[in-house]
Amino acid sequence: xxxxxxxxxxxxxxxxxxxxxxxxxxxxxxxxxxxxxxxxxxxxxxxxxxxxxxxxxxxxxxxxxxxxxxxxxxxxxxxxxxxxxxxxxxxxxxxxxx
Amino acid sequence: xxxxxxxxxxxxxxxxxxxxxxxxxxxxxxxxxxxxxxxxxxxxxxxxxxxxxxxxxxxxxxxxxxxxxxxxxxxxxxxxxxxxxxxxxxxxxxxxxxxxxxxxxxxxxxxxxxxxxxxxxxxxxxxxxxxxxxxxxxxxxxxxxxxxxxxxxxxxxxxxxxxxxxxxxxxxxxxxxxxxxxxxxxxxxxxxxxxxxxxxxxxxxxxxxxxxxxxxxxxxxxxxxxxxxxxxxxxxxxxxxxxxxxxxxxxxxxxxxxxxxxxxxxxxxxxxxxxxxxxxxxxxxxxxxxxxxxxxxxxxxxxxxxxxxxxxxxxxxxxxxxxxxxxxxxxxxxxxxxxxxxxxxxxxxxxxxxxxxxxxxxxxxxxx
Numbered sequence: 457x458x459x460x461x462x463x464x465x466x467x468x469x470x471x472x473x474x475x476x477x478x479x480x481x482x483x484x485x486x487x488x489x490x491x492x493x494x495x496x497x498x499x500x501x502x503x504x505x506x507x508x509x510x511x512x513x514x515x516x517x518x519x520x521x522x523x524x525x526x527x528x529x530x531x532x533x534x535x536x537x538x539x540x541x542x543x544x545x546x547x548x549x550x551x552x553x554x
Numbered sequence: 555x556x557x558x559x560x561x562x563x564x565x566x567x568x569x570x571x572x573x574x575x576x577x578x579x580x581x582x583x584x585x586x587x588x589x590x591x592x593x594x595x596x597x598x599x600x601x602x603x604x605x606x607x608x609x610x611x612x613x614x615x616x617x618x619x620x621x622x623x624x625x626x627x628x629x630x631x632x633x634x635x636x637x638x639x640x641x642x643x644x645x646x647x648x649x650x651x652x653x654x655x656x657x658x659x660x661x662x663x664x665x666x667x668x669x670x671x672x673x674x675x676x677x678x679x680x681x682x683x684x685x686x687x688x689x690x691x692x693x694x695x696x697x698x699x700x701x702x703x704x705x706x707x708x709x710x711x712x713x714x715x716x717x718x719x720x721x722x723x724x725x726x727x728x729x730x731x732x733x734x735x736x737x738x739x740x741x742x743x744x745x746x747x748x749x750x751x752x753x754x755x756x757x758x759x760x761x762x763x764x765x766x767x768x769x770x771x772x773x774x775x776x777x778x779x780x781x782x783x784x785x786x787x788x789x790x791x792x793x794x795x796x797x798x799x800x801x802x803x804x805x806x807x808x809x810x811x812x813x814x815x816x817x818x819x820x821x822x823x824x825x826x827x828x829x830x831x832x833x834x835x836x837x838x839x840x841x842x843x844x845x846x847x848x849x850x851x852x853x854x855x856x857x858x859x860x861x862x863x864x865x866x867x868x869x870x871x872x873x874x875x876x877x878x879x880x881x882x883x884x885x886x887x888x889x890x891x892x893x894x895x896x897x898x899x900x901x902x903x904x905x906x907x908x909x910x911x912x913x914x915x916x917x918x919x920x921x922x
Contacts, residue, residue, distance in 0.1 A: 473712050478629075480659070480696035481666050481689075482712045485674070494595050494723035504713035509704065536723030542592050543668075543724065543732035544807050545661040545740050547654055548814045552874035554649045 460525055465490065469519045471500060475507035484519065495524030495532035587656055587703075588711045591664040593721045594671070600726050602678045609782050612917050613680065616778055620687040628768040629698045635761045640706050643759075650821040651760065652708060659699040659710065665733075666692035684779050691772045698769075702762050727790055730780050731803045734847070735840070737777035739807065742839035744770035745922045750827060757826040774920040781847040785916045791847055792912075804844075804852050805903045808837055812863045813870050830860070839922055846916050850907035862902045869895045 468487040474480065484500055492498060500519045507513045524532060606613045640648065666689050673685035700710055724732075748766040751758045758764070784790045791800065815822065815829050822829045834854060841851040853859065869891050876887035 471715055473715065474693070474697075475700075475710075475712065477697050477701050479690075479693040480663060480700045480710070481670070481693040482663075482715050483667070483670055484715060491675070492595060492721050494721060497718050497720045498593075499718045500716045502716060504711075504716045506711070506713060509709075532721075532723050536594075537725055537728050539592075539722060540724060540728050540732050540803075541806060541810060542664075543729060544736040544810070545658075545665075546811050546814045547658055547661075547743060548650075548818050549653050549657045550814065551653070552817050552870055554653055 459527060462525055462528075463523045465521045465523065467519050467521060469500065469517050470514060471505055471517055472512070472514045473505045473507040474512045475509055476512060477510075486519065486521075487516075490521060492521060493524065493529060494536060495528040497522040497524075584707050584709055586709050586711045588713060589660055589663055590714055591660065591667045593719045594668055594729075595721045595723050596672075596726050596729055598672070598675045601672065601681060602676055604678060604681055604783060604786055606680050606782070606786055609785050609916065612915065613782055616775065616782065616917070617680075617683060617687075620684070620775060620779075623687075623690075625691070625694075625768050625772055629694050629765070631701070634764055638705060638760055644820065644824075647759070647820040647824050648706075650818045651824075652703070652706060653818070654821060655699055655703050655706070655762075656708070656710075659696050659703065662692045662696035662699065665689075666696060668729075681783075688776050688779070691776070695769060695772070698765070699762075702760070727796070727799070730784050730790065731800060732807075734777055734780035734784065735803055735807050735844070737773045737780065738843050739811065739836065739840050740773040741770040741777065741920065742836045742843070742922070744773065745920070746832060746835050746839065747825065747827070749922065750825065754826055757824065759824050771920050777843075778917060781916045784847050791849055797849060800848050801850065801852070801907055802903065804848070805899065808833075808852060808854075809863055809866050809899065809902060811836070813867050816867050817870075834860075843918060845910060846913060846918050849912055850909045853905055853908050856905045858901060858905050862898050866895060866898045866902070869898060 467490045470485045470487055471483070472485075473482045482505075484498070486492075498519055498521055500517050502517050505513055505515060643651075669685040669689035669692060673682045673689060676682045676685070703710060744766040747763060748770070751763050790796055812833050815833055819829070822832065837852070837854045841854070844851060873888055873891045873895070876884045876891060878884075879887070
C-alpha cells in the first residue's frame with residue numbers, strides 16, 4: 457500500500473436495525489471478521505434499510521471498506537481526540553438558534 | 555454523547571435535524587428526522603489490557619447489578635403517561651422540546667453504537683460484558699424517547715446505515731474521561747429536573763419527565779463503571795498531564811453545557827427552572843460525585859467563574875450572528891470572536907482548582 461493510495465475491500469456484512477419501543481438500534485457486522493481502523497470509510501450497499509415501527513430487520517449485505525492511507529490514518533489518530541465533545545451529552549443540539 | 559453529522563452527510567452541512575415532510579398512512583402531519591450517530595474507533599488492544607483485578611469485588615458487584623437489569627420493567631408506558639396536547643403547545647417550546655428529544659435520542663443511539671462496537675471488538679470478557687449491558691440500556695432509552703417523538707409526529711429515519719461512514723478515533727482515556735463525565739452530568743441534569751418537578755408538578759408539561767429518576771440511575775451506574783475502569787490505572791487520574799486533561803474536560807463540558815442550556819429559554823421557562831441556577835446546581839452535584847475519582851474539582855464559586863461563562867455565552871451568540879451575516883466581514887468577525895472565546899476559556903481554565911485526596915473505595919450510590 458502506497459503512502460497516498462486508498463485501497464477498497466468488498467466485504468459481506470449483516471445489518472441489524474431494530475425500530476421497536478424496547479430497543480432502537482442499528483448495527484453493521486462484517487461477516488469475514490474485517491476490522492475498521494481510524495480514518496477508514498464504510499459504505500453498505502443497497503437500498504436504505506428502513507424498518508417500520510415495531511420491526512426488526514436483519515439482512516445480509518455487501519459493504520465497501522475504503523482504507524485510509526497511512527497519512528490519513530496518522531492524521532485521524534492525531535486529530536480525532538479534538539472531537540471529544542461529541543462523546544458528551546448535553547440534551548440539546550449545538551445550534552445557537554433553532 | 556453528542557453526534558454531529560458533518561462527516562457523514564457532507565451534502566447537509568448544517569443539519570443535525572433534517573426535517574422533511576413524508577406521507578404517513580395515518581394521514582397525520584409527520585416530520586422525519588434523520589438520526590446521525592458518529593462512528594468511532596479506539597485502541598482496542600489497550601482496552602483489552604485493562605485488568606479489573608485490583609477492584610474485582612466492586613466490579614463484580616456492579617456487573618451483577620447491571621446483569622439483574624433492575625430497570626427492565628421501567629421503560630413502559632403506563633397510565634402515568636398523560637396525554638400530551640402537542641397541538642396547543644407554544645411553537646417555540648415545541649421546537650426546543652423536540653430538539654431536546656432528538657438530541658437525547660441521538661446521544662443514546664450513539665452511545666449504543668460505541669458500546670456495541672467495543673463489545674464486539676474487545677476480547678477482555680470483563681470489559682465486553684460491561685459494554686453489552688450498557689449498549690442494552692442505551693438502546694432501550696433511545697426506543698423510549700423515539701416513542702415520545704412518534705407521539706409528537708416526528709419519525710426517526712435510520713437510513714444512515716447505507717450512507718458512507720467515516721470512522722474517527724479517540725484515545726481510550728479520552729473516552730473514559732468524556733463518557734464518565736457525560737454519564738454523571740446526565741444523572742445530575744435528570745435528577746435535578748425530576749426533584750424540581752416533584753415539588754412543582756404543575757410545571758411538568760410532558761410525562762417523560764416522570765421517568766427521569768430510574769432513567770438517570772442507569773446513567774449513574776454507567777458512570778460508576780467508568781470510574782472503576784479509571785481506578786484500575788492510578789496514572790489515569792494522578793499523573794500531572796492527565797490532571798491537566800481532566801481539568802480541561804471539566805471546563806469544556808461545564809462551559810458548553812452553560813452555553814447550550816442558555817440557548818433554550820422556552821424549555822426551561824416551561825419547567826419553571828432558572829437556567830443559571832440549574833446549571834450551577836448540576837455542576838455542584840457532578841463535582842461532588844466526581845470526587846470519587848477525580849483528584850480535583852472546579853471552583854464554581856470563584857468570582858471569575860460566572861462572569862466568564864456569561865462572556866462565553868455572549869461570544870457564542872455573536873459568533874452565530876457573524877456566521878449568519880456571512881461574507882468577508884462575517885468571517886473576520888467570526889475569527890475575532892473565536893479568539894475571544896479561546897481567551898475566555900483560558901480564563902476559566904486558569905481558575906485554581908480545589909484539590910482533594912482520592913477515596914480508597916470508588917463506588918457510590920445515587921442519593922440525590
